[in-house]
Amino acid sequence: MKSDKTQILSDKQVKQILKRLAYQVYENNFNEKELVIAGIEGRGVKVAELLCKELTEICKIKLSTTDIVLDKTNPAQKQIILSNNKISVKDKVVIVVDDVLNTGKTMLYSLIPLVNDKARKIQTLVLVDRNHISFPVKANYVGTALSTTLQEHIEVTITKGKVDVYLS
Secondary structure, eight states, X not given: OOOSOEEEEOHHHHHHHHHHHHHHHHHHHTTOSEEEEEEETTHHHHHHHHHHHHHHHHOOOEEEEEEXXXXXXXXXXXXXXXXXXXXXXXXXXXXXXXXXXXXXXXHHHHTHHHHHTTBSEEEEEEEEEOSOOOSSOOOSEEEEEOOOOTTOOEEEEEETTEEEEEEO
């Protein structure tokens, strides 16, 4: 595996992508009174925060947020929870956000509490789709899609609101 990193998206490009994704989310949900934005713990939460910021600038839909907490290395072995237990997803539209969609396993398991809590509609959003799907999960909203080898790694770095995406 290569040890050097190649930048594939700069902070400016990521911000433009997030703006486009926010408009797509709004376009598909403009009649909704509320959206629940659920970031998968880790960088998915950070991407969800940046998405919320963009959505707030373009629409008046009420946004509620929560984190989906799970063990990404072994999601079936531990309970998956929503961190904000003050909100209910019942009969609401939920947008599940993560930084990278690789095999689909993390995304699939993150949907379980939303289905159990009877969300009316679930949509998925990822910054990068690697196209290595092993589970029947597809992102509704994709920032960029990359065909990578299994040996390559996509690294999303988020530091003080600055987002960069690297291939290594």
